[in-house]
Amino acid sequence: MTDQVDLAAVVRDCTDGIDRLDARVRAFVPEPDRRGRLAAEAAAAPPGVLTGVVVGVKDIVRCEGTQTRAGSRVPAEVLAGPQAPLVDRLRAAGALIAGKTVTAEFAVTAPGPTRNPHNTAHTPGGSSSGSAAAVAAGMVPLAVGTQTVGSVIRPAAFCGVVGFKPTFGRIPVDGVIANAPSFDTVGVLAADVAGAALGASVLCDDWRAPVPGGDGAGRPVLGVPAGPYLDRAGAEARAAFAAQTARLAAAGWTVREVPVMDAPGEFEAVVRQLFIMNRYEVARTHAGWFPRHGHLYREQTVAAIREGQAIGRGDYERAVRERRDVRGRLLDAMEGIDAWLAPPATGPAPFGLDSTGDAVMCLPWSNAGLPAVSLPAGYAANGLPLGLQVVGRPGEDEELLRWAAELALAVMPR
DSSP states (O other): OOTTOOHHHHHHHHHHHHHHHHHHHOOBOOOTTHHHHHHHHHHHOOOSTTTTOEEEEETTBOOTTSOOOTTSSSOHHHHOOSOOHHHHHHHHTTOEEEEEEOOSGGGSSOOOSOOOTTOTTBOOOSSSHHHHHHHHTTSOSEEEEEESSSTTHHHHHHHTSEEEEOSTTSSOOTTBOOSSTTTOEEEEEESSHHHHHHHHHHHSTTOOOOOOOSTTTTOOEEEEEETHHHHTSOHHHHHHHHHHHHHHHHTTOEEEEEEOSOSTTHHHHHHHHHHHHHHHHHHHHTTTTHHHHGGGSOHHHHHHHHHHHTSOHHHHHHHHHHHHHHHHHHHHHTTTOSEEEEOSSSSSOOBBSSOOOOOTTTHHHHHTTOOEEEEEEEEOTTSOEEEEEEEOOTTOHHHHHHHHHHHHHHHSOO
């Protein structure tokens, strides 16, 4: 962006767009004077790489000028705290905060009111539902989400946008209300890979500008995880994934099947291990709030906390050890490949708003803290978007996004 951007026009277009579109999609948390707040932000915004970019921020991220409610009925003053450093970074780069985007309650499982812009009878996914829908509806070009298991990648796929979850710990989570701290990762949702990369370059610690390759130079070797994991996807998702990988192979990419998590019962054990860790940590995150405000929590959140309270410290510590072993096996399986290809979800966005869908296709990669990107990759028979998930090595986020830009062109049906 340049200093010639008309920020008054940016504010007007953003607020007009939200006023016009959000009654249908319900991606943003309502606020009394969005236009006035944005105008004040624009007047004080420094020039930077995000000058003129309006950004939606998931409503578990503390942000000065807006309340943080985490999709809950818990009083805002209970959840208040200093602004998250990631918002400091956005604002220092010139971005304007369009507002808080809807989240599942406390980023667990109880859905918010957001609807899928492609068909409002279907879920946009969760828990970063508002961030994905706001980008898909064209209200903002960039939004912040978080992912514990599948909360950036899955809604990106359901809404037909790009979702990027960096390596665990790459973006600071200070000032972000936790779900399960040993998994929680801040990510971005954007209209395209270039937008996701720009947002990542501002938010990630120690970002390295990738060196562009020429005419396919430096293409990664791509692995398909052969075994029970892929069986968890629905028939339409598996067929789409087969077509996507075939398209890549025909375009000259090297695609290899790699057995992984394929011993009898191994994948089910990984699912169980993550569940134990996740629920145990959710319960401890809410140990201070829940006794005082639990009557305000929604049923699904209460159930998750109760499940976590029933898990003993010994079971949790055993699951932590198992997780280290799982991560080691996944990285060992990457010997000879640079990135995994996988479905980002079990299928297109399910009908209804009572559930945000199944996160199982993201589970092993989030469990291991690996970076992942979801790319729009065609449409299901019902017209809803489908995606392709690409998973890289830890710390190689820049390379993953560089490859993603070319992969995105290759997997979209002509």
